[in-house]
């Protein structure tokens with residue numbers, strides 16, 4: 001009763017998360033620190049919600065890329081695709097882990113190769129720790145007792161790095177804690193490793209703190225030249241005073257080497273992808289196969305032909321039960 005009176009009679013402040021829901025999903029929102037919301041209904045490791053998404057958090061898989069001049073110039077949003085409803089969600093999802101030029105480079109050929117770069121510094125790096133962890137787990141099914149300590153050490157090291165990259169994912173933290181406090185000769189240790197092998201799949205979605213860029217001769221595609229930078233500054237500061245022709249000529253310079261429409265799906269998701277070598281990028285065998293494999297390719301081709309996208313059958317099967 002006391003509780004009810006207090007609740008009714010005192011003026012309660014609306015939660016910070018409701019009154020301060022961001023109205024635009026711009027670069028600032030994506031970079032917003034979850035510290036701001038700590039103690040206001042958000043626990044450590046949880047993410048704040050996005051606009052239009054009172055029930056959704058901005059997932060951790062979207063990590064800011066301050067070296068991306070297409071967005072930092074203020075010209076394009078970090079989730080830039082809006083034109084075609086059939087594909088825009090997929091394309092925007094991909095810009096979380098692919099640099100714009102991977103799809104938009106006009107001069108990509110067989111000599112170019114896709115590699116990982118770290119965020120925010122954009123230095124070329126090995127495949128993310130999380131993918132190496134998934135690969136290691138896939139390769140080790142039955143662990144002999146004498147190999148367990150060495151494997152435990154490798155798993156813990158990769159997990160420790162993946163944990164940092166993921167912005168301290170709660171599940172990864174729990175696995176690391178259990179791995180490092182369990183006797184490697186016990187059944188319990190085996191069961192933790194098995195649980196990780198089954199569960200790691202849920203984390204292979206951009207919790208990498210890294211993105212894929214396209215490189216030729218160790219140079220990344222899409223970095224603007226001095227001339228392009230100058231054209232961008234001129235365009236943004238003097239746009240209103242320029243004639244249509246002058247604007248177009250600046251835009252042409254800014255977008256030199258950029259394909260307006262980008263690569264759709266098959267350059268990457270097909271049996272012999274031209275743009276991406278999933279295995280070389282560190283994706284483990286079964287994931288690499290599934291991304292090139294028949295189901296996804298079929299759905300993707302349907303999208304390209306403008307036919308409806310059907311959810312995989314597994315969901316219908318669950319519904320039937």
Ligand code: HEC
Nearest residue numbers: 070076080081082083084094095098100103261262263264
């Ligand atoms: C997975 C590949 C891919 C990535 C990554 C990608 N794009 Fe695109 N982009 C496309 C495709 C394909 C189209 C054409 C879409 C269509 O057919 O409607 C496109 C279209 C566009 C358009 C035209 C307008 C629109 O709304 O569709 C803009 C602008 C654009 N991309 C900017 C960017 C920027 C900026 C980035 C990086 C932040 C980026 N793209 C990353 C594939 C990609």
Ligand code: HEC
Nearest residue numbers: 087090091097102103204205206263264265268275276300
């Ligand atoms: C430039 C290469 C590229 C293009 C073009 C591309 N993708 Fe992808 N796609 C990837 C990569 C790399 C991943 C893995 C992402 C990760 O690690 O989270 C992926 C993941 C996916 C996944 C998740 C699959 C899984 O097993 O987790 C789906 C679904 C998907 N892409 C569909 C599409 C569709 C539909 C299009 C076209 C609209 C498309 N992709 C275009 C490279 C590409």
